[in-house]
Amino acid sequence: MNVLQLLLNGIVTGLLLALPALALTLVFGVLKFPNFAVGAMLTLGAYAAWVGNTLAGLPLAAAAACAAAAVAAAAVLIDRMVFLPLRDRGPITLLVASMGVSFVLENICRFSFGNDARNFDVAVARPIRWHGLRINHEQVITAIAVVASLIVLHVVLRHTPLGRAMRAVADNAPLAAVRGIERDMIAGVTWAISGALAAIAAVLAGLDRAIDPLIGWNYQISIFAAAILGGLGSPVGAVAGALLIGVAEEVSALVIPTNYRQAISFAVILILLLFRSNGLLGQKAIRK
């Protein structure tokens, strides 16, 4: 396989990773803990979209919208039931709680739908040939959906009061409180956006591979590597990190068997933790 094809595949993989990496980094920015349940939220989104698409007979885009709304609502509910009561206990407690949430969500999917692999009800189309490159329709859909999501998210974060408030809470939560911004309300909005992003990524992942209870887990390490590489808490960094991880994993196929490509993500996490724990664009944590 030529290098250009690998680069193209890597960019599309990176775009897919960008949405859950953003979901992870937004929650980290506002609530200061790494949400281990991001992969499980992706799994929940994949099954929600599958139900809408195959059982309810909705077109995939409509099923994706329903899944985004459902996972957003579930994320807010989980925040109110689990994370809000533990918010003053520190990031380690919240991280461990998110591990518990991850297991619960994954097993709800397993008990509800079984372990069988499932697929969306979409027509199979021939790939497009362009200058020697093979471009799948799924890759085109992924690129369009992710770029559109990133544009919407950019507009929300940069040009709306809620987005400014989210950035303010991420920047300095106590100051945001004394400026009249209710942190719990902003936390709810952040969880809703995070859930919606994970669900959209889930639909795109379900186009690329079979839906099973481990679909989110299969992306978990790459998502964390992307967010850490970009600098946890930095939305631009998360997208840049996701693209780099996606390309690195695909191009690694030239030198290592594809089964081991997640080793790249592990290596990135290890190297960053050793030499640059704040990532490419993250701010150094200041402890008093």
Add this chain to the structure above:
Amino acid sequence: MTEVVDIPALRVRDLRAGYADGGDIVCGIDLDQAPETILAVIGPNGSGKSTFVKAVAGLLRPRAGSIAITGREVSALSPAGRVAMGLAYVPQEANVFRGLTIRENLKLATEFLRRRAGVGPEQEAQVLAMFPQIAGRMRQLAGNLSGGQRQMLAFACALLANPEVMLLDEPSAGLSPRFVAEIMETIMRVRAAGVTVLLVEQNVSAALRVADEAVVLVAGRIAHRAPAATMAAADLADLFFARAS
């Protein structure tokens, strides 16, 4: 005959506060502050000045006591709820959103306070006229401002909320003498605009120059209260060092 009672702008009763599992740092403070005055809160390091002001702002949950702004009880409210009731707080150092532009900082000061009377474009124009240093650089990141300029931006943000009472936690900390004088002058202009100012300050001489009254906090309690002009240096030294030890 009906008796006319002056309602204090800030009323604190038996306030007790501390951190986590530690003991009380603020050990039962009673305080009334008249409207449109500057009250300086001074005292030695570790006397509980910042803890007191954080408890009043709502950033630290008091263990006991009550706080009222212009007669309205706010003890049970969140920090954001207290802002809506007319309380503004300017923290000591991290007083602006460094990753946001000056314009974004100013917008955020009012965006979630629309229900509060007097918050709007007219108020914004008046406040910006008070701070020409920041008015011309709206697109600059707040984190790139000097310490004094950040303090001015923080003042402007707090004033945009049209507060009744403004809590200032060591506004002169880390500033050059020129900026200290400018900050103190700004505090007097804030008072002249009808805002009651509670000024926690390490720079005692600067604080006493602008304040109407001062309280000396020692070991979490008010050890002395007097008009600022009558506080003699010798008495303060006695209070700071003898009682603190």
